[in-house]
Amino acid sequence: MSDRHLSAAELAILEALYLDGMTEDMRDIAHCLYEALVLQDERAGCAAPTGEWGQKLRAMAAQCMAQLLHLCEQKGGGQVYLPKGVAVRLSLRDREMCAKFRGDYRTLAREYGLTEVRVRQIVDTYQRERFLRRQSDLPGMDAA
Structure with missing residues (x-):
């Protein structure tokens, strides 16, 4: 999917549906949703999409x-924290590593054949995302 791209003509199809008063953030979200769907198809990147495409x-x-x-x-008017989804995309190995982590990067690095720096990146990113998710669950921190 990484070598595919959205052509200007394909994007114009979405942009034709934009409504007056849409903010830049709204347009950006619509673009992201659309791009995720379009890039799943091998026809993505077509300069002149016609017919079935x-x-x-x-x-x-x-x-x-x-x-x-x-x-x-459903969510408008409040602040919504949208995590990068690191925990969702972790490999089985990375999840296992994060579950085993007890403060010793060096031991995990040896066990998994990685550098300490790489173990730190994986574990720290995972822990930061979990922390931010827990913060949004604190009383008084909701967007209401």
């Missing part, structure tokens, strides 16, 4: 706009 792009763009508007309705 053009129809599919229009359907995906409409779906993304519906999702954006629903998100705005």
